[in-house]
Amino acid sequence: MAALRKTFRINKKDFIHAGEASISVKNLLKSLHVDTKLIRCVSVCGYEGEMNVVMHGGEGILSVEIDREKVILEISDDGPGIENIDLAMQEGFSTATEEQREMGFGAGMGLPNMKRNSDHMTVESEKEKGTQIRMSFSMADEKGE
Amino acid sequence: MKLSEIIDVLDASIWVGEDQLDKEFSIAGAADLMSDILAKLAEGCIFMTGLVTVQSIRTAAVSGVGAVVFVRDKKPPPEIIEMAREEEIPLLSTPCSMFVSCGRLHASGLTGLDGSR
Numbered sequence: 425m426a427a428l429r430k431t432f433r434i435n436k437k438d439f440i441h442a443g444e445a446s447i448s449v450k451n452l453l454k455s456l457h458v459d460t461k462l463i464r465c466v467s468v469c470g471y472e473g474e475m476n477v478v479m480h481g482g483e484g485i486l487s488v489e490i491d492r493e494k495v496i497l498e499i500s501d502d503g504p505g506i507e508n509i510d511l512a513m514q515e516g517f518s519t520a521t522e523e524q525r526e527m528g529f530g531a532g533m534g535l536p537n538m539k540r541n542s543d544h545m546t547v548e549s550e551k552e553k554g555t556q557i558r559m560s561f562s563m564a565d566e567k568g569e
Numbered sequence: 570m571k572l573s574e575i576i577d578v579l580d581a582s583i584w585v586g587e588d589q590l591d592k593e594f595s596i597a598g599a600a601d602l603m604s605d606i607l608a609k610l611a612e613g614c615i616f617m618t619g620l621v622t623v624q625s626i627r628t629a630a631v632s633g634v635g636a637v638v639f640v641r642d643k644k645p646p647p648e649i650i651e652m653a654r655e656e657e658i659p660l661l662s663t664p665c666s667m668f669v670s671c672g673r674l675h676a677s678g679l680t681g682l683d684g685s686r
């Protein structure tokens with residue numbers, strides 16, 4: 425199967441629609457009969473990433489690439505960037521506002537959760553330029569059990 | 570425990586899931602913080618929350634949650650009901666508080682997300 429690639433926009437500060445891309449990715453993977461556990465990992469990572477773009481980032485893009493061996497998720501935005509990536513990766517670190525916390529987010533668990541749920545993750549960020557996150561998920565891992 | 574029994578135990582109203590009354594549940598989680606569900610193995614659980622937002626439903630959808638229960642008699646607006654219906658996630662409201670909802674389900678034999686009692 426040739427790689428299938430889809431791209432979705434994530435609109436800046438759009439809390440109401442945030443997560444739609446990940447739901448679409450979930451339903452796409454479901455229609456391709458991908459393993460349920462893998463679907464959960466990919467869609468949870470996508471969702472955490474999308475929420476981060478809306479809460480902390482700028483205008484964003486989520487893209488997914490699916491082939492026989494793996495799923496690749498890329499989430500990028502042109503926001504303020506992550507000042508200290510090592511710190512941001514720590515459980516509990518968050519710069520979320522009081523308002524975002526009241527909406528159920530900002531526990532500082534997003535990036536660590538993305539790392540845990542993907543097989544490989546890279547975070548690149550530059551101040552005032554934005555943030556790019558790339559995660560890969562192996563299909564074989566799940567099926568080999 | 571079947572969805573129909575959960576409705577009885579919680580004196581709940583059902584917004585979505587009339588076609589899934591026989592769906593079985595054995596684990597439950599309660600959270601107003603979405604990461605408490607997203608960072609756990611919540612597949613197939615009952616997710617009780619006081620937060621009536623579209624993000625509660627999306628969190629449930631990406632985590633594979635089995636049913637969502639809004640506590641303290643919170644009634645979901647139409648767009649939330651519609652989203653749960655699209656995702657085929659049963660949606661309930663209970664007049665019980667979070668504490669009492671958890672207590673009733675625990676007493677009925679449900680465990681936490683990690684299987685503990």
Ligand SMILES: Nc1ncnc2c1ncn2[C@@H]1O[C@H](COP(=O)(O)OP(=O)(O)O)[C@@H](O)[C@H]1O
Pocket residue numbers: 472476477479480481482501503504505506507512513517518519520529530531532533534535536555
């Ligand atoms: N796309 C992004 N742009 C700018 N900062 C980000 C982005 N994603 C994450 N961050 C920073 O990393 C921190 C930790 O992120 P995360 O672990 O998802 O926790 P939370 O979103 O709950 O704050 C955020 O509080 C924020 O400071």
Ligand SMILES: [Mg+2]
Pocket residue numbers: 472475476530532533534535
């Ligand atoms: Mg986050």
